[in-house]
Amino acid sequence: MNAMDSNIRILVADDHPLLREGLSGMIAGQPDMKLVAEAENGEQALQAYRTHQPDITLMDVQMPKMNGIDAITAIRSEFPAARIVVLTTYKGDAQAVRAIKAGASGYLLKSMLRKDLVETIRSVHAGRRRISADIASEMAEHMADDELTTRERDVLSRVAAGNANKEVAAQMGISEETVKTHMKNVLTKLSARDRTHAVVVAVRRGIIDL
Template sequence: MSSADSPIRILVADDHPLLREGLAAMVAGQADMALVAEAENGEQAVQAFREHRPDITLMDVRMPTMGGIDAIAAIRAEFPSARIIVLTTYRGDAQALRAIKAGASGYLLKSMLRKELVETIRGVHAGHRRIDVAIASELAEHRADDELTQRERDVLSQVAAGGANKEIATRLGISEETVKSHVKNVMNKLGASDRTQAVVVALKRGIIDI
């Protein structure tokens, strides 16, 4: 167990300086924690992890250059025992599932940082998995759903950007009939009655970003 003599060593990765400052202040207020490094994108986070080998990494999902989920996968591939807590403003279950599959040990909404961050750090450091209750319930609700394939997500992202089937086919190098087939499959998987509803559901659940 960590003490003031051997604190939990923490790396913070987020592209917003004010949030990093806030996290640093919260960590500084705990006798059993110490901030050892900061990063403002995924590539820096991977490099900082190699250099400092922190006990806990706090990782934002959306960052420039390399996003948080890719950074988690890269760190865990090199350091399988890494303990990483995802910080996000987005509660979509699909994004949470991708983070967990990449190797995240915790998933925390930024709106809950003040209430739950310190205990989440201690819990994950002790070997537990900590996922925000609201996100956990959404994961449970959709656990039996068929996951969209990468190509289906690509097509849906193009639909969200306003692309017609012919334009999407040209951009992705596939036939218009294939695009129609993917759109139909997406609508079935998401329980959507039309393309617009499919986009709305996908954005809410974090399946695609715009």
């Protein structure tokens, strides 16, 4: 096997061209790494993975057409051994948990790329998990918390968009009382004082997006 064959082959999936360019430059500067493909959304990432079957995929979470977590799920369903590192600006533990459950092997904050990216790639390629310390701490803090159900997240997302209970009920085809019950559960699970506080906590933890 020659040196080129032993390189860690990497796919970068992110919808920001400048970030892809920066990642490409960092990878090019490593003697044991090679960028084999780029993608700007989850659908392209899935297709690129099928074509190139890289050793490591660097995957943004927030992308058009198919988000990063859905792309991870799709890739891992076809390629169970895929090693994927999530890149994100969000410190939220809930988003990290969803990514890890989807099959991500690493979870790295974009603010830490310059410091931790290369080591994270090599570590995940060697079969280890790598999660940013801040994220791991947040995950540990909320490990015992009850997760919001899909319906509760849906209700909260609609509330976050400025809808009153009556409007949420009409949009979802449920009663206003049911919406109130869901919101009561949300407030309890998030230890939130009111609806606004619940939205703030949920966004910070990555439970919902605005």
